[in-house]
Amino acid sequence: MEDIYSLIQDRNARETLPFLSIHSSNAYLRNYVDTLQARCESLERQYLDQQQLVAEQQQAIELSINSAPARTEARLRDQISKLQEELRKNVQKEVKASAEALERYNELSTCTESMAVQDATISNLQIEATRNNEIITHLQSEIDNSNSLARLADKQIGGLKDAIRALQDENDELTKLNKRILDETVSDKEKMAEQLNNMNDTIETLQKEINMLRSYAKMGKGPIGNWFGSRTPRGDKSTADTCSSQEDKDSTPKRQWDASATAVLPSQPQFTIKAHRDDAVCVRYDGTNLNRVATASSDATVKVFNTSNGQLEATFSAGGGHPLIGVDIAGDVVCGCGADKTCRVWNYQTKRMIHQLAGHSQKITCVRLFPGEKSIVTGSADRSIRVWDISRHVYTQTTTFRHSSTSNCCDVSYETHTVVSGHLDGMLPILLLFCLVETIFDTGFFVVACTISSIGGIRFWDARSGDRVLDIPSLHEGGVTSVHWKPGNSNEILTNGKDSTLNVIDTRTSNIMHTFRDPGFRTLTNHASCSFSPNGAYAAAGSADSGDIFVWNVKNGEKTKQLSSHSCGAVGVAWGLGGTNGQQVATIDKSGVLILWA
Structure with a gap:
């Protein structure tokens, strides 16, 4: 602060001292102007006296001419000529002196004006110097306050350092404990996975036997047919009533795949639609098997089309111009996620947004609805997967899965209420599969999160506890872009x-x-997405350079179809149940062109 004050004083000295000479010269010029004015007045009086003298002499000459003899006329005329010559010279001298005085007066006026400007400048500088002094005083007080705050901050930093050291020690202890618990958990889950594998094998064997017994019961042959015949064992009535009530409870429409559904192989474009003006990213069929297909694009919109006629039915805007990356639709629920770190949920009937799911710290790259449209799972570049409950007026975040990669894609299993998600990089540790089957254990549902990376690994999670239960590494080179559960399996x-x-x-x-x-x-x-056919017999995907759509037979691995209708790379492929009109396959390319295939 003292340096600033000294600098301001030096500046004031440099800006004030040069005007001292101007003040002295101004005083000198004022005195000189007064002297010139007095001299001008004196010269004017002399000039008037000389004029009066000339007039008197002229009168005297005229009188002398009229009264004097002729011999003195020549002498008087000579004297008059001399006097006139002297008068002319004196007048010229006086006029010259007056001109010089006038010129000096003009210079003096200029100097006076310059002095007035300089006086105004000096006044402004003095005002500025006063203001600077006030600023210096204020800065000095602020510096004193800053110094006191800095001393207080130093004391607080010392306390924080001590707290951080204590937290680091605690963190080290917790890390060791966590590693020990993780090792024990992995060991326990390996044993449980082995037991479950054995149980699955047993279940498959029993299922085959049950199917065989049911076939015998339908045929009505032998003692087994009689046992499954018309006679109903005691206690079956309550069981039937329970099953009937359960069917009534499950009669509400919800997302589900029909394992007996047939696949319609695409052959030619039925509708070609310019869906978006910018790059398209994703296409999804309505999960409740309605005649709807939804698309998302970097133009920050989600659009819903009717698969019966290819007409646009609804447009939902994300606002702010942020690109949308993922979309899903089921019944009256439409959701879209994007680069603004939020996932928006709209009501299809009212065309209004009902939820804006905020919690991720980076862009959300994928979104899928759970069966029943009560929950949503999102994956983000912040290396987390989150499950949201949207069944109430105010949404809640129920589970968060932490991992070490960016989620690119996700999908929901309609049969087991599980989720698989894809990532940019995989994890090296390998854990065995731990998955409960609803038909055996009535303990709710599990979320299986699959991590896909530059080494193409998958990762599974328990939805209730958030624990990672399985890693399968080295599936692809360069990471995985899409995952899809097989319908009915x-x-x-x-x-x-x-x-x-x-x-x-x-x-x-x-x-x-x-x-x-x-x-x-x-x-x-x-x-880039891929899709099973509704019966799981075929797999389809689009090429990112040619735009061709490829369909493979899952059973023998042979290419069944190669369709060429897109003019640029295909980025989205969806294969639905077909609704009421039987239209099943939809593809979209980078230019935003949507094709509904027949």
Whole structure:
């Protein structure tokens, strides 16, 4: 602060001292002006006296001429000539002196005006100097306050350092405890997974026997047929009533796949629609098997089209111009996620937003609805997967899964209420599969989160506890862009990788069952999607460079279809149940063109 004060004093000295000479010269010029004015007045008086003298002399000459003799006339005329010459010279001298005085007066006026301007400048500088002194005083007080705050902050920093050291020590202890608990948990889950595998094998054997017994019962042959015949054992009535009531409870429409559904192979475009003006990202069929398909784009809109006529039915805007990355639709619920770190949920009937799910710290890359449209799962670049309850007026976040990669895609199993999500990089530790089957244990549902990365791994999570229960590494090279549960079979998952291959994974054995590839098939984007057919017999995906749509037979691995109608790379492929009109396949490309296939 003292340096600032000294600098301001030096500046005032430099700006004030140069005007001292101007003040002295101004005083000198004022004195000189007064002297010149006095001299001008004296010269004017002399000039008037000389004029009067000339007039008197002229009168005297005229009188002398009229009265004097002729001999003095010449002498008087000579004297008059001399006097006139002297008068002329004196007048010229006086006029010259007056001109010089006038010129000096003009210079004096200029100097006076300049002095007035300088006086005004000096006054302004003095005012500024006063203001600067006040600012210096204020800054000095602020510096004193800052110094006191700095001393207080130093004391607080010392206390915080001590607290941080204590927290670090506590964190080290908790890390050791967590590692020990994790090792014990992994060991326990490995044992449980082995037991469950044995139980699954037993269940499959029993299921085969049950199917065989049911076939015998339908045929009505032998003692088994008589046992399953018309006679109802005691206690069956209550069981039937329970099943009937359960069916009544489940009669409400909800998202589900029909395992007996047939697949309609796409052959030609039925409707070609310019859905978006900017890049499209995703396409989804209505999960409740209505004649609707939804698309999302970087133009910050979600659009819903009627698959019967290809007409636009609704447009939902995300606002702010932030690109949308994921979309899902089921019944009256439409949701879209994007780069603004939120997921918006709209009501299809009212066309209004009912929820704006906020909690992720980075962009949300994928979103899917749970069966029943009561919950939503989102994956984000902040390396977390979150489950949201939207069944009430105010949404709540129920579960958060932490991991070490960015989620690119997710999908919901309609049969087991589980979720699989994809990531940019995988995890090296490998854990065994731990999955409860609802038909055996009535303990709720599980969320299975699949991490897919540059090494193409998948990861599973328990929805209730948030624990990671399984990793399957090295499925793809370059990461996975899409995952899809097989309809009617919760043990198989279809994945699309950046290595331009599709894999069918058996979650029970963690093995690759089938691999699909083609020289013309390329996967270049992080959100390129793939899809099973409704009966799980076919797998479809779009090429990111040519725009061709490829369909493979899951059973024999052969390419069944290669359709060329898109003019640029295809980024989204969806294969639905077909609603009431039988239209099942929808694809969308980078330019925003949506094709509904017949």
